[in-house]
Amino acid sequence: MTTTAPLPLTATTTCPDLGPVFDGLWSEHGPVAPVELEPGVHAWLVMGYEELKALTGTPDLFSRDARDWKAFQDGTVPPDSPLGPMMFFRDNVIGYDGEEHRRLRRPLEDAIASVDHRRLRRTVESVCADLIGGFAGRGTADLVAEYAAAVPLLTIGNLIGLDPGQSRELLDAMRALFGSQEDSQDGNRRFEALLFGLAESRRADPRDDLTSLLLGHPDLRTEAEVLQSIVVLVSAGNHTTISWIAQTLRLVLTDPRFAGRVRGGRLGLDDALDEVLSVAPPMINMPARYALRDTELGGRAIARGDALILGLAGVAHDHRAHGGRAFWQSGNRAHLAWSAGPHACPARDPARTIARTAVATALHYLRDLRLTVDPAGLEFEPSPWTRCPASLPVSFTATHEAPGGRP
Template sequence: MIHQARGSGPVPLSATTTCPDPRGVTRRLRREWGDVAWVELEPGVGAWLVMGYYELLTVTRQEKLFSSDARNWRLFQEGVVAPDSGLGPMMFWRPNVAGADGAEHRRLRRPIDDGVRRIDQRRMRRTVEALCRQLIDGFTEKGRADLVGDYAAVVAMLALADMFGLGTGQGHELLAALRAMFGSAGDAQAGNRRFEEILGGVLEARRQAPADDLTSHLLAHADLRDDAEVLQSMAAMISAAQEATTTWISQTFRLILTDPRFAGRLRGGRLGVDDALDEVLWRDPPMTNMPARYAMRDTELGGRRIARGDALILGLSAANDDPRVHGGATEIELGNRAHLAWSAGPHVCPAPVPARLITRTAVETALHHLHDVRLSVDPAELAPHPSPWTRCPASLPVRFRAAGDRP
């Protein structure tokens, strides 16, 4: 099996997220490999990056051929990927909806889809706006803030915590636990334990006294067999949502703050927040790359021979840039929802509606209350938080005038 482009070693997947010009990287990969390229996840661990729009639809829709169950990953079975690999939190199998196929997936997915459908959007908007205002009140006086660490990440977590019936204090604790889990450092295991303890606590409380929240809904759902499955469903939703929502909010701010087409939005700029949200989903989808599917037999995809047990990473950002669907002009993006930011097939994100509501509310509330908000560093200095999966800016330091201050 040829797994290497002529003359050079495989490109690390993180080059598609951390380089200043990630699009340049995937375009080069496409020229060299076509729509499916061999990349490196960590030294000695390779996988296929699916960059073709139609190939990505094939991989996500044909679950009998491309399984979501990471126990089918050959490099894991053979011990090439260590059990304590930093890839674990995103890639290793867990007994939840993301790692299941077929009928088992549908059983675990139904409670999530039903739960998302039951969300009261007006109430959610009010709640998210209130918590955004509370956060903004906490830093307005200073006239400066980091819109990622002080705002986007916290709004995303507190909004999710509220969906599950957790209070603000527990929301902050959950965020700390999640950061430890995904930091892949020494405290990752402790973070994981604390994460499950907090969710277990609210689960127990709602068993005693049900309320109108997702935890109570999942507990009452006939498709979930026991508390362990309820807890796994909660964990799957929160961990899938936190990073993606934080990144969507942050990337939307970055676009509005750096692109002259959005400058002065409040003073009648040409494009509004919804346009920025759509443009980000096309150009910089919150999940740049999504793990993974595993080939169930030898097959062919985009002209490449895929071996049984190979991992295939969903190159959502690269697929949006496939020249067969995107000619390069931003105009085709406005109001066009044919992008793959939510992926496709049975595992397509179940929550684009609440995710948009949280993101739009977070961005609009900040723009409304922070006047003349502008970056306090050169845009070229904005580095992404290191991750092979997302391209979230590590920070967005801004200065502003509080509403009511004289210009």
């Protein structure tokens, strides 16, 4: 067993290249590696395919309820920790297992099932066209700040009933929440306050939107449960989709192999999006499960109350799962980007519609698209969980013709 200090989890998200970091973790530790969440706060990063399936599929052993986290119980993690918004217990579908989880998941599944995908695609196309129209005449843009960061939330905001200005306020709050930095607690408060105001508005004046649907759902018993369901619907679907869009565009701009296959038609857009999910998923690491008793996983002795992080990017480096070949080249698309088990993401189809439409629209309208900085100098948003480019400064052939219609 290694005696080296655990790797800070942020080293797996802010590094220039994921490959060497995860290969190093696998080489030194195997499928379950010790990591540090913040100074003095340790956890296990689970990267093995079979180990992740066991972790997500046995809630009677590995709980989603953060009240089982020993480091929080004993005060190692203080109540004001920046880890709180992503790791502390929430009284919603994310925080429970068993029947209570199933009850709280049903309204979300019903809300997602109610989405008309043709209408959704048209909404995304309109959002994308408006955003591109705002910078097309300049011939330059930041495809994160001016595009990828806005598309999902403006779209989701439309679905839940927010106006564009409120959606942008919500985006600023969510950036802080997901960053797990010093402003994460304040971001969480602003995020919930905006959604609480929306719920109050729709209770007085129901509309044809997902907020009104959730307010009337029989499985949601209190106003707090309605609010938390909206929180999950927005937070789970937004930041991850931003990262999915931005990572795909980054690869088109920086990876000649990937770009050539996409632009040359040898790699369909859905296949390209799946490749990103496999090797650089929107959630590089996902919090968390908590051991309910002493156990063993991946050759590691796991103590009761230990936190285990889902290493969704690390699984691409599990050579046991794909015969020692590169994960994507093996043809194995059994990635775990959506997680697995009872808590697997139920919104993968709407997320794909948003991401596919956003990438397709950008590639269609922005001619001669190219990055204007050294790819090696691109930085990523600070977060131990996601790996979203902080910016993608580009140039392209300027046009004053407003985008419109389907690309």
